Amino acid sequence: MLEELKSLALDLTWSWDNRIADAFRALDPVIWEETAQNPIKMLTRLGDSGVAAAVARPEVAAAIELARAAIREHRDRRPPFLDAKAPLLIGYFSLEFGIAECLPIYSGGLGILAGDHLKAASDLGVPLVGMGLLYRNGFGRQRIDESGGQYEVYPESRFEDLPVQRVQGQDGPLEIEAPMGDRVVKIAVWRAQVGRVPLFLLDTDIEANPPELRTVTDRLYTAEPDRRLRQEIVLGIGGVRALRAMGIEATVFHMNEGHGFLVAIERIRELRSRRQLTLEEARLMARAGIIFTTHTPVAAGSDYFDSGLVFELLHSYLAEVGIAFDRFMDLGRKAPGDPREPLCTTYVGLRMADASVGVSRLHGTVSRRLWKDAWPGLPEAQVPIGSVTNGAHMPSWVAPEIGALLTRHVGPDWWDLEGADPRWENVSAISDAELWSVHIGLSRRLVEFAGRRGDGTTLDPEALTIGFSRRFAPYKRANLVLSDRPRLARLLSATERPIQFIFAGKAHPADQPGKAILREIVALSRAEPKIVFLEDYDIEIARLLVQGADVWLNNPRRFLEASGTSGMKAGANGVLNLSVLDGWWDEGYRPTAGWSIPSGATMDSPATDDEAEAEALYRLLEWEVAPCYYDRDASGRPARWLALMRESMRWVGTEFAARRMVLDYFWECYAPAARRVEQVRLLPDWGG
16 A cells, blocks of 8 residues: 555646545644655655554545546547647756756746646646756745744755655666766656656766756756756756657757757757757757747846856867857847957757747747847847746645535536536536635635734735735736835724735845835734735645635736736636736736726836825725725625636636647647648758
8 A cells, every 4th residue: 555655646636636635634734734744754754554554444535536536537538630631759957947846956936837838738648748847955945033033944955755766777776977067967867757747867976977067957057157057957958868869759849948958059069969960950950849938127136147157167078069158148139240249048949949038928029029049130029938827736726625616616627617618607607605615714814824924914804805916026026015104004994894914925135125115015024014024925725815814916027927827717716817918817807807006107108106106006006996995795704705716716717727728839839840840851961
């Protein structure tokens, strides 16, 4: 039995199917929580005797049987037939993946998006493998000191406690090599199983490496350019070599952000070494199968490496590829030929990919303006950067209680239905009574958690609760609603229509302005009982917030939010969005599913008036949001609010699902790339 449970624990399907997670919880609810819901650590603590004693209880045996049925259902499920009309296997490269809290290889939105991409690919049966890094210390865990300031701690992961396994080669554990200046770094390969999709994770902390190379993969998003470039060498060059060493013949390579930019160069080297191709032939052939997603709406959000560092770490490798150093640097320069300019990984990604996309419709427009210099002389409207709007993996983020309502009224496969499916009209059949009862239950769970984690503060589960959780970057303006303290105080102290706030989020360790904003919010939360700040934002806190808040607040400076997915998760749970028309909300906003905060910013005049937008936010809260929430019918329920919730669940839960996102990638990017690769491969006189 222990071995069967270990097998279930190593298949991360439990991270989104509660039937499987509930089986582990049933073994011992206390240990489940003490191990931070890590089934590997839990089984280690229980051992054979503990597991045997637990499964002897009828309720545990029944839970395990449900888990068996769930895993069979996933493995036997026949997803929709997706024909690329050419051989297709996608290698998806990302520096972070957010899949489960017990696999700490993510920082925030980019990683959660990558994890949801893999989960949706598993649901759909898309032939895809993930490639990332296995960090010994991960991203900094947030701690708040007595003054309200953020500092970071870096707990060390024991890989034997994680849901991963070493990949074995012919002669033992697989190791590959990647160049690191005039030396090579040895890389171990680990595997995590995300349903049908394998995720391979690279690790340099092995005895074969000298101490300075063992630490390459210790932390995510290190501030030092030298360490960052070393990690990107491991991901891009090492990742392609790992696939080759495992006999995995990827045909399409998807670089999720510029961190994987060296995938393109390694593909050129690989093609030239396997076939008698010129550099230009290999470049065109590699490019045919490369997809690039840019996530940043500002140039400063990309990675930049100066020429001295690039030369130190890559000159020998580039000579092996057969590409001149200056030509390589020019791939990453806004103005090729300018030796003073560093290499920008986004420019490399754009120039080396046959298909490049932003992560929302508006972000695609912003990206065409921001990166148009990669195609000098081309009109902005013709710059070849499209868009695939992000999505959230609904089975992972929709509360089980909301999912049960949708199962009963829409169907057991509600998460797998197109938005136009007529069964979604049955959402209107969810009664006010049952929807409100479920929502208040989720609100109570959030409020109770906030009381335990937020300095013992007691909130009211039936008061209007506004959630704000995301990275504390200055442009996200977490403190916008704090700008008029007397007005905020009146909102908080209102007797008939009280409002309360729950904040969560981290500033990047090197972001001092972001840390200053966070300190301001923490200080206010310590003085004002109706404002709570939840320390150490993670997947668990995010899930509680997007399921239990009433309103999801997002007020970035317009054109600086590439997409954002937290509002999608909230909206699918019936939490109403109150947001600036930026990122996904620019195309997702409907007056029947939330509110828009007016902004005077335009593409030609992007400066924002913070004071005017704060005024607009206050007016919306005072005159529209709070009155709608507190307008109760004879039964004591907010009928208008509940109608908005139902529309949000239907609209956001389908149109902004990761299922739709991955299908968009398949039809618009992956399948065309596979056909291009096949066409190029069959060309005569290309050494093949």
